[in-house]
Amino acid sequence: MTSPPEIIGHGTWYDKAAKELIERELRLGRSLDLIRTESGLGASGFPHIGSLGDCIRNYAIALAVEEQGYKAEYIAFSDDKDGLRKVPAGLPKELEKWIGYPVSDIPDPFGRCHESFGDHMSSLLLEALDVIGVDYRFMSGARVYRRGLLNREIIEIMENAERAGRIIYEEIGQTKFLNSLPYFPVCENCGRIYTTNAYRYLPDERRVLYRCEGMEVKGRWLEGCGYEGEVDVTAGEGKLSWKVEFAARWRALDIRFEAYGKDIADSVKVNDRICREILGHEPPMHVQYEMFLDKGGRKISKSAGNVFTPQVWFRYGSPQSLNLLLLKRFIGTRSVGVEDIPVYMDELDRLEDVYFNRVNIEDPKEKAKLRGLYEYCWLLKPPREPSVHIPYRLLVNLARVAPEGREEEYIREKLSEYGYLKRGKRGLEERIRYALNWVRDFEEPVRKPVELSAEEAEAVRRLIEELRRGRGADDYQSAVFKVARSLSLSPRRFFRTLYLILIGEPQGPRFGPYVEAIGVENAIGELERAVERD
RNA sequence: GGGCCCGUAGCUCAGCAAGGUAGAGCGACGGCCUCUUAAGCCGUGGGUCGAGGGUUCGAAUCCCUCCGGGCCCGCCA
Numbered sequence: 216m217t218s219p220p221e222i223i224g225h226g227t228w229y230d231k232a233a234k235e236l237i238e239r240e241l242r243l244g245r246s247l248d249l250i251r252t253e254s255g256l257g258a259s260g261f262p263h264i265g266s267l268g269d270c271i272r273n274y275a276i277a278l279a280v281e282e283q284g285y286k287a288e289y290i291a292f293s294d295d296k297d298g299l300r301k302v303p304a305g306l307p308k309e310l311e312k313w314i315g316y317p318v319s320d321i322p323d324p325f326g327r328c329h330e331s332f333g334d335h336m337s338s339l340l341l342e343a344l345d346v347i348g349v350d351y352r353f354m355s356g357a358r359v360y361r362r363g364l365l366n367r368e369i370i371e372i373m374e375n376a377e378r379a380g381r382i383i384y385e386e387i388g389q390t391k392f393l394n395s396l397p398y399f400p401v402c403e404n405c406g407r408i409y410t411t412n413a414y415r416y417l418p419d420e421r422r423v424l425y426r427c428e429g430m431e432v433k434g435r436w437l438e439g440c441g442y443e444g445e446v447d448v449t450a451g452e453g454k455l456s457w458k459v460e461f462a463a464r465w466r467a468l469d470i471r472f473e474a475y476g477k478d479i480a481d482s483v484k485v486n487d488r489i490c491r492e493i494l495g496h497e498p499p500m501h502v503q504y505e506m507f508l509d510k511g512g513r514k515i516s517k518s519a520g521n522v523f524t525p526q527v528w529f530r531y532g533s534p535q536s537l538n539l540l541l542l543k544r545f546i547g548t549r550s551v552g553v554e555d556i557p558v559y560m561d562e563l564d565r566l567e568d569v570y571f572n573r574v575n576i577e578d579p580k581e582k583a584k585l586r587g588l589y590e591y592c593w594l595l596k597p598p599r600e601p602s603v604h605i606p607y608r609l610l611v612n613l614a615r616v617a618p619e620g621r622e623e624e625y626i627r628e629k630l631s632e633y634g635y636l637k638r639g640k641r642g643l644e645e646r647i648r649y650a651l652n653w654v655r656d657f658e659e660p661v662r663k664p665v666e667l668s669a670e671e672a673e674a675v676r677r678l679i680e681e682l683r684r685g686r687g688a689d690d691y692q693s694a695v696f697k698v699a700r701s702l703s704l705s706p707r708r709f710f711r712t713l714y715l716i717l718i719g720e721p722q723g724p725r726f727g728p729y730v731e732a733i734g735v736e737n738a739i740g741e742l743e744r745a746v747e748r749d
Numbered sequence: 750g751g752g753c754c755c756g757u758a759g760c761u762c763a764g765c766a767a768g769g770u771a772g773a774g775c776g777a778c779g780g781c782c783u784c785u786u787a788a789g790c791c792g793u794g795g796g797u798c799g800a801g802g803g804u805u806c807g808a809a810u811c812c813c814u815c816c817g818g819g820c821c822c823g824c825c826a
Contacts, residue, residue: 222767223767226767227766228766231766231767232766255826257826259826294826297825297826298825298826300825300826383824387751387822387823387824388750388751388823388824389823389824390824391824392824395824409825409826430824430825431824431825432825432826433825456825456826457825457826458824460826476821477752477753477754477820477821477822478820478821478822478826479821479822479826480752480753480821480822481751481752481821481822481823482822482826484752503753505753505754505755505820505821506754506820506821508819508820543763544763545766550819558761558762558774561774562763562773565773578769580767581764584766608788609788609789611788612787612788612789613788615788616788633789692784692786693784695784695786696784696785697784699785700784705785706784706785706786707785707786709786710785710786711786713786714786723786723787723788724786724787724788725782725786725787726786
């Protein structure tokens with residue numbers, strides 16, 4: 216009640232969770248030499264913003280643990296032994312033939328840039344982690360199985376498969392593993408992993424007997440090849456079902472924390488019990504969060520198949536602004552789209568103002584939280600100086616009207632005029648680039664031919680004459696009124712026409728200075744084209 | 750069938766971890782550039798925080814019930 220507001224770490228949710236995590240490990244009496252967090256990286260499709268969220272949040276916990284004075288490590292585990300279930304949007308239909316194959320066995324559809332389909336997909340996510348500056352230890356599921364890192368766990372689970380099947384049934388009502396082993400061998404005949412049914416385990420040889428009988432994948436029946444075989448479960452020729460695999464990973468890799476999306480909540484629930492009851496190991500601390508949803512409606516990028524990827528975000532916004540989206544809240548379903556990027560860019564500026572004491576926050580708890588959030592957006596390596604702050608919308612508006620060929624120069628001039636550059640220009644170049652990308656990608660097609668009435672065409676012709684005679688911004692500005700008066704045209708309407716011709720918008724910057732900025736010859740050129748077309 | 754989240758200004762949402770005077774953006778409205786151009790600037794209005802109950806000196810925030818909306822999982826991962 217009246218207790219002083221004791222602030223943990225940087226005052227954020229992450230610091231509190233890290234503290235709980237450490238207290239839990241102390242209670243369990245486990246070594247605190249190295250606290251590992253983990254997240255699984257899907258490798259069967261384009262990494263979505265949410266995939267990055269899995270990584271960043273688990274990494275942020277690792278950072279928070281380090282802030283409490285312990286060593287921590289974040290493991291990015293690629294689920295590349297998983298089979299392909301669906302051809303991702305934007306990729307050729309021919310890939311259908313690879314459905315059911317482990318994604319690490321499928322050739323890279325983009326050519327030779329990566330070893331496999333799975334490798335290509337997970338590397339997209341790793342690239343994003345590198346851009347953001349996440350310090351991770353990468354593990355490939357396929358390689359982990361091949362190197363036998365999970366062998367002890369696989370054997371224990373196979374030996375107790377019946378109990379595992381019962382636990383799965385009790386927790387989520389799934390009957391499949393009452394009759395099958397929670398292990399998917401890669402079929403030695405056809406190479407697929409989802410079509411096999413492992414029905415018997417031979418403990419002495421550590422082999423499973425299986426039939427390639429087929430399985431329903433995403434509502435479609437995937438026919439098996441009928442092959443019957445047996446495989447050594449320690450040879451990396453297959454994988455554990457997700458229902459038991461997490462548990463194996465947690466113990467073998469000594470994972471102490473894993474936050475997960477609610478889509479895998481059931482699997483986590485089952486794996487917690489498997490881990491405790493079969494592997495005799497206390498599972499990691501968990502936090503469940505909601506999903507990020509696509510807003511839809513807006514085309515993002517053809518090559519990415521309309522998936523909202525981190526790479527798309529980086530075209531229009533900074534890595535830190537993306538971190539802000541991913542870190543600021545842990546709960547609540549959130550629909551995200553590119554249209555949200557400006558909001559997060561501006562919000563990050565506000566946080567930066569708080570961090571550098573440019574705005575005062577009375578409540579110390581509130582202040583600590585906002586500062587902490589800012590620091591986590593920078594992964595605890597905040598800059599020493601603030602960047603230049605410009606409302607994103609202003610940049611976009613300037614980018615929209617900037618004369619072709621000298622966009623950056625024009626924007627810099629205007630910003631300077633508006634007084635935005637007084638406190639330095641740190642990060643200005645990137646901001647201009649984001650805004651220009653935004654305009655190029657989302658606002659280009661508005662420039663359509665302007666239909667001119669005979670009167671308007673005449674006005675434009677007269678204006679061209681005046682502009683040729685004029686000498687400077689004031690002359691150009693007056694010319695508009697002069698011409699309008701001479702033809703008893705409403706200046707308002709005439710301006711509208713001129714802006715439509717020059718920038719494709721009914722309104723724009725002050726005419727005279729703008730003509731000077733883009734070069735009077737260029738302006739005349741545009742106007743001539745408009746009358747000729749007419 | 751099982752589970753999770755949300756409901757706050759006209760709209761979109763923040764605030765909720767750890768209770769202390771209700772916030773932002775957009776829109777609306779009014780004003781500002783001395784030749785009828787605003788992307789800009791200044792200002793105004795606007796909310797019984799879904800409903801009810803509980804805890805508390807104090808609840809948007811914690812607990813319970815209900816109503817409304819959304820999402821995830823259901824023999825894959």
